[in-house]
Amino acid sequence: MTRSEENYLKTIFHLGGGDSKSITTNAIAEQMETKPSSVTDMAKKLSEKGLVDYVRYQGVSLTAVGVKTALSIIRKHRLWEVFLVKKLDFTWDEVHEVAEQLEHIKSEKLVDKIDELLDFPKYDPHGDPIPTKDGKFQERDEKLLSEMPINSQGVCVGVKDSSVPFLKFLDKNRIALGNTIKVLDKEDFDNSLRIQMEGKEMRISHQIAANLYVKKND
Amino acid sequence: MTRSEENYLKTIFHLGGGDSKSITTNAIAEQMETKPSSVTDMAKKLSEKGLVDYVRYQGVSLTAVGVKTALSIIRKHRLWEVFLVKKLDFTWDEVHEVAEQLEHIKSEKLVDKIDELLDFPKYDPHGDPIPTKDGKFQERDEKLLSEMPINSQGVCVGVKDSSVPFLKFLDKNRIALGNTIKVLDKEDFDNSLRIQMEGKEMRISHQIAANLYVKKND
DNA sequence: AATTAAATTTAGACAAATCTAAAAATAGAT
DNA sequence: ATCTATTTTTAGATTTGTCTAAATTTAATT
Numbered sequence: 284m285t286r287s288e289e290n291y292l293k294t295i296f297h298l299g300g301g302d303s304k305s306i307t308t309n310a311i312a313e314q315m316e317t318k319p320s321s322v323t324d325m326a327k328k329l330s331e332k333g334l335v336d337y338v339r340y341q342g343v344s345l346t347a348v349g350v351k352t353a354l355s356i357i358r359k360h361r362l363w364e365v366f367l368v369k370k371l372d373f374t375w376d377e378v379h380e381v382a383e384q385l386e387h388i389k390s391e392k393l394v395d396k397i398d399e400l401l402d403f404p405k406y407d408p409h410g411d412p413i414p415t416k417d418g419k420f421q422e423r424d425e426k427l428l429s430e431m432p433i434n435s436q437g438v439c440v441g442v443k444d445s446s447v448p449f450l451k452f453l454d455k456n457r458i459a460l461g462n463t464i465k466v467l468d469k470e471d472f473d474n475s476l477r478i479q480m481e482g483k484e485m486r487i488s489h490q491i492a493a494n495l496y497v498k499k500n501d
Numbered sequence: 502m503t504r505s506e507e508n509y510l511k512t513i514f515h516l517g518g519g520d521s522k523s524i525t526t527n528a529i530a531e532q533m534e535t536k537p538s539s540v541t542d543m544a545k546k547l548s549e550k551g552l553v554d555y556v557r558y559q560g561v562s563l564t565a566v567g568v569k570t571a572l573s574i575i576r577k578h579r580l581w582e583v584f585l586v587k588k589l590d591f592t593w594d595e596v597h598e599v600a601e602q603l604e605h606i607k608s609e610k611l612v613d614k615i616d617e618l619l620d621f622p623k624y625d626p627h628g629d630p631i632p633t634k635d636g637k638f639q640e641r642d643e644k645l646l647s648e649m650p651i652n653s654q655g656v657c658v659g660v661k662d663s664s665v666p667f668l669k670f671l672d673k674n675r676i677a678l679g680n681t682i683k684v685l686d687k688e689d690f691d692n693s694l695r696i697q698m699e700g701k702e703m704r705i706s707h708q709i710a711a712n713l714y715v716k717k718n719d
Numbered sequence: 720a721a722t723t724a725a726a727t728t729t730a731g732a733c734a735a736a737t738c739t740a741a742a743a744a745t746a747g748a749t
Numbered sequence: 750a751t752c753t754a755t756t757t758t759t760a761g762a763t764t765t766g767t768c769t770a771a772a773t774t775t776a777a778t779t
Contacts, residue, residue, distance in 0.1 A: 287766065308727060321767055323728055328765095340727055340774055371614035381608045390599045396589035505736065526757060539737055541758055546735095558744055558757055 286387050289356050290315065291325050292334060293386075295345055296353035300335070305342035354414040360386040361407035361414075362397050368408045369401060375408040376450035409450075410441020410460050410496060426499060428464065428476070429492035436465045439480075441496035449494060456485070464497055504605050507574050508533065509543050510552060511604075513563055514571035518553070523560035572636040578604040579625035579632075580615050586626045587619060593626040594668035627668075628659020628678050628714060644717060646682065647692070647710035654683045657698075659714035667712060674703070682715055 294314050300306040308322040315322075330337035334349035345353060363385040367373035373381070395416070398404075405421055406412055412421045425440050439462045442449065453459070458480065467484065468477040474489035512532050518524040526540040533540075548555035552567035563571060581603040585591035591599070613634070616622075623639055624630055630639045643658050657680045660667065671677070676698065685702065686695040692707035 318768065319727065367611075371611070371618060373610070373614070377610070381606070381611055384606045384608070388599070388602045390602070392591070392595070393585075393589070393599055396591070400589060536738060537757060
């Protein structure tokens with residue numbers, strides 16, 4: 284399994300190709316910042332290896348083996364992210380790039396030992412769930428802050444957008460995972476929110492609210 | 502800097518090409534288990550990049566920049582080895598293969614933080630010195646056990662051969678770095694030694710003694 | 720149903736890193 | 750100093766992953 288193959292599987296999974304849903308070559312190309320023709324080539328290759336189902340002009344979806352492989356890479360990526368933050372004091376906006384490299388290290392023992400060292404974490408620094416060794420996903424009952432009704436409360440558990448600028452913005456505004464959130468009011472005009480976060484009242488734009496996952500109370 | 506380029510620099514350094522000594526393409530090819538013609542190609546490439554001095558038919562040696570680059574890779578390799586042993590309970594015969602991968606991860610912060618986490622180790626699990634961040638080497642006053650005179654004493658500080666079989670052999674015979682060693686007698690016939698290790702008397706072959714580094718007392 | 724726009728694939732090319740086989744240079748022996 | 754054996758390089762081919770440009774298929778519209 285080459286690094287490139289692994290990256291394709293990961294991308295296809297992130298685009299939803301794990302649920303036997305067909306992902307177009309265009310969508311994959313855009314996500315990976317490559318050309319559709321390159322995706323076609325790789326689709327054939329992965330298909331030959333039994334990792335994806337590929338029908339010409341119809342896009343690709345992951346086979347069971349493909350899903351398993353993708354999950355193992357995602358597992359590694361997220362475990363390394365936790366390691367970088369918890370053990371090496373990286374900030375959550377610094378970890379992605381390095382984890383992109385570390386996720387390709389081939390050593391089952393290494394991953395398992397890192398998992399153990401971290402005491403088997405369930406979520407990465409951005410709140411994304413870490414698949415278990417046997418490829419199980421811990422789905423979480425979370426919704427976007429922008430979809431929470433007025434007066435509902437919850438805890439901030441993840442980010443949808445984990446780009447560096449967004450993460451830095453959150454840091455600057457003292458918005459962190461684990462914070463309690465209550466929706467006080469919604470502004471019809473621009474969909475901005477008035478919220479209480481850790482007791483402090485603040486106003487946030489729809490853009491922000493639509494990229495924060497909250498676990499609702501009760 | 503590609504992974505392949507890094508591996509060539511590392512190999513040339515290990516073959517002594519850091520002291521403006523010319524290393525033959527054949528020697529490099531043999532060490533890397535590749536063909537001399539491939540080495541020639543890479544020699545040209547590295548020469549163009551100013552990392553090696555290359556004269557046709559005369560072999561290659563590292564430039565100052567080449568040495569610095571090689572040392573930074575070796576530094577990473579050895580720090581990762583320490584990490585694997587100290588933090589993840591790998592045995593010293595398991596670390597090389599994984600470190601060969603980890604040494605190519607590109608993140609200065611990552612290396613520095615690993616260094617810090619390990620409290621700035623000076624030697625790797627096989628007793629090889631870890632270059633400092635600015636490329637300095639801590640040479641050690643060590644000699645091979647096979648060259649120690651009768652009745653001399655010392656501490657086992659490193660292995661010359663760090664192959665898996667040799668390391669496993671040492672484990673099985675309770676020979677570890679840090680052990681005290683005294684040479685009791687040498688057998689002229691086969692150059693085998695009678696030694697006292699950690700108070701216990703034992704006999705070892707020349708083959709073994711010629712691959713153990715000892716720091717002599719006084 | 721025919722036409723057109725968009726998406727997708729094919730064909731052919733390229734760069735990196737490797738190989739084989741043949742040619743060239745070096746070094747050792749007489 | 751010449752010859753020969755060895756080492757080293759060159760030339761051309763291969764594989765992987767990518768690209769561009771052209772051709773094909775699909776989907777949308779009328």
